[in-house]
Amino acid sequence: MEQCSNNATCLHLDQCSGLYTELQQHPDNTLRNLTIQLHCGWNGSMPMICCPQEFLYNNKTSILGVDVGVRSPADFLPDLRTCGIMDISGSYSTLTQLDDHPWIALLKYEKLVGSGFHCGGVLISSRYVLTAAHCVKGSDLPESWKLSHVRLGEWHTSWDIDCMRGNCAPRPLDLPVEEIIAHEQYVPTDDHQNDIALLRLAYDVPFSDFVKPICLPVAASLRRQTFEGADMEVAGWGKTVTKWTSFAKLKFTLSAVNRSDCQSVYQRIGRNISDNQICAGGLMRQNSCRGDSGGSLMGQVSAMNWMAIGVYSYGPTPCGTPGWPGVYTRVTAMDVIRQIEVHVVSRQ
Incomplete structure (x- = not known):
């Protein structure tokens, strides 16, 4: 070359x-x-x-x-020299390094008593976070909860300063949410079609080694791909086998599965898997789980860049049930990309 x-x-x-x-x-x-x-x-x-x-x-x-x-409407996105780049020299265990997947976000909700983190997302530009629509509207969200902030640059939620082997990261950023934009065709049903949303932050995020945007699959070749059999990663602080949440950011490697195979599984409980969804996982104890909603199914589509391929929508109970993959909203679906682009460009 x-x-x-x-x-x-x-x-x-x-x-x-x-x-x-x-x-x-x-x-x-x-x-x-x-x-x-x-x-x-x-x-x-x-x-x-x-x-x-x-x-x-x-x-x-x-x-x-x-x-x-x-x-193009895609001009608002960071270029391939900025987005989706992280150091991949760290451990391959489920425990992430301090700077692994620096676009992963936590969504903070104000409740009747106190506040807490209950969904995830990914930073896609200096001003926008991508998440699931059911994290911002519908029956899954208690009426008394109000999404108030997005946290970026977090690793261990119980520590003020995150450190690992003598290296420390800056304090995480809590950014106010200025606007919530759920997909206009999202209807809270069991099928969770169009389960995707944007969060506009109150001000621009300063990028660093610990806070960076992930790429979106705007190239035509990526939009056409099924990613069937491709290795992906998910990361977050969701429910684990032994705990309701994880204090430290974890990651798992998953493979995308054939849509027809996924459809045949979920038809057993009366759910439809459409072309706008992608399924991944289905192995014992390896999948997104409660608390990971809105987090991203991520693929390394070039030597340098990671892209958001899916947004976690729902999965089996208990999580990681063999033969039952998790279901993600397909970011590569044309109408999903359009929804993201049209809104963001109108606000630039």
Whole structure:
């Protein structure tokens, strides 16, 4: 694979959204020649190109004198040099390192007496967190609870300062929630269709080694993938085998399962699994659980980047029941991406 210049990244052609979109709409010889000049290798049968920073998402500008692309709703997202990046040199145990998955969030609710954390989410930009709709509306949320804050940069919920083997992280951030946006087609039913929501924070989050955004799968090739059999990770502070919650952030590796197989399992209890959902797990004691709702099913889709593939919606009781995978809202579903983009862009 060839080396790209400092302001470019070698990516699949369709991940260089500005150029890819223009090629689909105006496939002339000038653009074809431009693509050839930017070629940096192959990933199997997929061509790779040196995509300049400004073309990681669609923008109206030019490259090598050629006008390329129009501004896209995805422009609000952090680019691939910022999102989904973490140090993967740590332990492979279920106990995370201090800086593992630094986009994982905790949702804090004010209750009649005190407050507490009862759902999860992931940071997707400096201002927005992705979570489940049932964490912000519907019968699963007691009427007396009010979502007030999102906590970022947390590792051990009972410690003021998180430390591990002599290394310490800064205090976690508690950011007020300015606006709650559940998917407009979410209806609290047993099927939990469109179980996804955005939280707009009151101010921008400062990124650090312990607080970073995860990527969203905006590339067309990722939106089409089923991820069946792919290894994913989930992380959070939800219920474990021995405790109602975990004080420390844990992680598990799961595999996405065939939708038809998942459907045949959940039909036994009268639930439907649609194309907008993805199932993963189903092994003994390895799955998301109570308290993990809204957390992300995460896939490492490049050497550097992790992306939010699903949002945890529901699963079997007890959690980790063999043969019963967890059910996640598929972030790669086109209407889900559209809901995220349209709202966020309208507020920029």
